[in-house]
Amino acid sequence: MDIKEIKIIGGVNKCGESENVKELIVKRGEIFGVVGPTGSGKSNLISDIEQLSQGDTPSKRKILINGEIPETEMRRNPRKRRIAQLSQNMNFLADMTVEEFLIMHAKSRGITSEGIVEKVIDLANNLTGEPIKKDYNLTILSGGQSRSLMVADVAVISDSPIVLIDEIENAGIKKHEALELLSGYGKIVMVITHDPVLALMTTRRVVMKNGGMMEIIETTDEEKEVSKKLSNIDSWMLSMREKVRHGQKLSLNDIKAQKVLE
Numbered sequence: 021m022d023i024k025e026i027k028i029i030g031g032v033n034k035c036g037e038s039e040n041v042k043e044l045i046v047k048r049g050e051i052f053g054v055v056g057p058t059g060s061g062k063s064n065l066i067s068d069i070e071q072l073s074q075g076d077t078p079s080k081r082k083i084l085i086n087g088e089i090p091e092t093e094m095r096r097n098p099r100k101r102r103i104a105q106l107s108q109n110m111n112f113l114a115d116m117t118v119e120e121f122l123i124m125h126a127k128s129r130g131i132t133s134e135g136i137v138e139k140v141i142d143l144a145n146n147l148t149g150e151p152i153k154k155d156y157n158l159t160i161l162s163g164g165q166s167r168s169l170m171v172a173d174v175a176v177i178s179d180s181p182i183v184l185i186d187e188i189e190n191a192g193i194k195k196h197e198a199l200e201l202l203s204g205y206g207k208i209v210m211v212i213t214h215d216p217v218l219a220l221m222t223t224r225r226v227v228m229k230n231g232g233m234m235e236i237i238e239t240t241d242e243e244k245e246v247s248k249k250l251s252n253i254d255s256w257m258l259s260m261r262e263k264v265r266h267g268q269k270l271s272l273n274d275i276k277a278q279k280v281l282e
C-alpha cells in the first residue's frame with residue numbers, strides 16, 4: 021500500500037479532557053516535530069502512531085492511514101505495519117559484518133540492485149565523522165556509526181514509509197543531514213526533540229502539554245534561517261568532538277564564533 025498521509029484524530033489528555041488539537045495530518049516528505057516538557061506525552065503520541073491505535077489506548081486517539089482505518093492485519097502484524105523507529109539508545113547486536121547485514125536486509129526486502137551496500141555505507145558516512153567500512157563487524161561500531169548506518173538503512177533499504185524518531189540529539193551524528201536524508205526519500209518523519217536544530221527544521225511541530233496535543237506551530241522563514249545557523253554550530257561541535265576523540269588539541273582559534281555563525 022502506498023502510504024501518502026497519516027491522520028491523528030485527537031483524544032484526551034491525562035486529565036481526560038479533550039485535546040486542543042482535534043485533527044492532525046502529516047504527509048509524505050514532511051518532517052513533523054513533537055515538542056514539550058518532560059512527561060507531557062511526547063513518547064505516548066509516538067507510541068499511539070506506532071500501534072496505529074484506534075481509541076483503545078489511554079489517550080483514545082485514532083490513527084488513520086490515507087484517511088482510512090488501517091486493516092487489522094496491518095495493526096496486528098509488525099511486519100505489515102511498515103513503521104520504523106529510531107532512538108539514540110539503539111544498537112546492533114548481530115555478530116556479522118556491515119556488508120553481510122546490508123546484503124541480508126536488502127535481500128529480505130526483495131532489493132537486488134547493484135551497489136546498494138556501497139550506497140548505504142556512503143550515505144551513512146556522510147552522517148558520521150568516523151568512517152564505516154563494509155568489513156567492520158556491527159558489534160564494534162560506535163554509537164554514532166551505528167545510528168548513521170541505521171538512518172541510511174531506513175532511508176534506502178527499509179520500505180517503512182513512516183519513520184518515528186525519539187530524541188536523536190545525542191546520537192553523535194549529523195542530525196540535520198539525517199533528517200533531510202529521510203524526508204528526501206519521501207517518508208513521513210515524526211521527530212521528538214528538545215533540540216532547536218531539529219525542531220526548527222521541521223515544517224510544523226505539535227506542542228504537547230499534560231498528555232494532550234495543545235497547539236500546532238508552523239515553522240517561520242526566520243526560524244528556518246536560525247535553524248541553518250544552529251546547524252553550522254552543530255557541525256562545528258561535532259568536528260570539535262572528533263578532534264578530541266582522536267587525541268588532538270584544541271586552540272582558541274577553533275572557537276572563533278563568527279566563523280561558525282557566518
Ligand SMILES: Nc1ncnc2c1ncn2[C@@H]1O[C@H](COP(=O)(O)OP(=O)(O)OP(=O)(O)O)[C@@H](O)[C@H]1O
Pocket residue numbers: 032033034035056057058059060061062063064065078079228230231232
Ligand atoms: N493522553 C494521555 N492519557 C493518559 N496518559 C497519558 C497520556 N499522555 C501521556 N500519558 C502518560 O503520561 C506519562 C508521561 O508521558 P510520556 O512518557 O509520553 O511523556 P514524554 O513527554 O515523552 O516524557 P519524557 O520527555 O520524559 O520522555 C506516561 O506514563 C504516559 O503513559
